[in-house]
Amino acid sequence: MSRKLRRELSEFLELPLDVSLDLPRVVILGDLGVLIENHRGLMHYSGDKLVVGVGLGQISILGESLEVEEISREDMVVRGAIRTVHVEA
């Protein structure tokens, strides 16, 4: 089933898109932290940049003193002084 069809079907059935389309859910807590659900793993990690793989591409987080407080197969909590969160499809 194509992505477009899945999306239309989900919208028609009022299903959550992140579940049906396997999309990441990103919660930004001010400039203090970022919670990413449904990630695909770390791609790059340094103190001021963190790149996380997601289903549709990657998410880059730029900031200072970045720290991965919790990480599991699906969720990740990033703490630090967050400056930019960039989604690349």
Add this chain to the structure above:
Amino acid sequence: MRFFTPRRIKDYITGYVRVKIQGKNPERLINLCLSANFPVWDVTVEGQETYFSTSLAKYREIRPLARKARCIPKIVGRTGLPFFVGKIRKRVWFLLAALFMAGVLIYFSGSVWTIVVRGNETLSREKLLNAAAGAGLTPGARKSRVFASEVEYRLLTEYPILSWAYVRFQGTVALIEVVEKARAEPVVLGDIVARTDGLIQSVLVHSGTPHVTPGQTVKKGDVLISGDQEGNPARGARGSVLAQTWYEVYIEVPLTCLVPRRTGDKVEIRLLRINGREIPLMGVKRIFDWYEIEDTTVTSLSVGQTGLTMVNRVFYEVKWEQREISLDEAKNIAESRVRESMEKRLPYSVKLVDWNCQIEVEHNSLVVVRGHFSIIEDIGEIRPW
């Protein structure tokens, strides 16, 4: 890092390690760990090295993953109960000594170290302590063998002057609180006579025969209520007689006064204040005849109920100088002194009816104030037979 989440407590119990990853692709090792269901948290980067925490049990399985990711993991920190137990096992004597000390502490905290007595007025502390010792309460006694109710009973039966006794323990201190019975004042039989001149306002007789009526003027010493001296038994007069009385206050305030003036000479000392008690740290070579004191707190420390303060005290020498004061200033001083004098002479139970002040200036050098006030008070006092 959150230390007290349920997961962290579980990790602490099972033990966890802090791992340093050396290699070109530490992210790959972390991803492989996640795929292998490793619990991973606190991933940080310091310079070229990446650190993370994982459980002790899982770390033992990290070698093949590290080879796959071409990284070298190295343990840099060990935390948790398994490591603590391991350390303790190597230090048996330390553990035994700690246990012994804890045992000693628990044993001695179960004993009475000091006994504090409160509330005794006529009974001496020693007498109460002896009575308490009779019921087993002595310094060094085990608290579990001393029954507070027994000590209280002993105190009350041995000293009937006590109306209440309470024994409790505060840590290693046994606190004995007592209240002594109040003795009734002896009844004085006699007549009630006027303590001062006045105009009678009301007469209330509890016992005896009244000799005055409201509106009547009495002089000091007049009989107000007489008792029954001939009766069997004889009954003294009792009651209250309210009367209006008048008083005068006379205050003089000179238009010149002495004021202190600093000469510029001073002596500085340091002293230690412990619970209000002062201990000079540096000797005072000389003290002036007249001086003013200025204290500044250098440092202050409070340990429990003991307050420790380091104080810098400066003695400034002063000389008294004559200074002229204005008429208004003198009047204000005089009026405030009249008020003070009135307040001192008026007990709480009296009612102020009227008061006024007459201010006069004599020879341009003295302010004279005459304050008149009238009050309603009980003027009766017992004159014994």
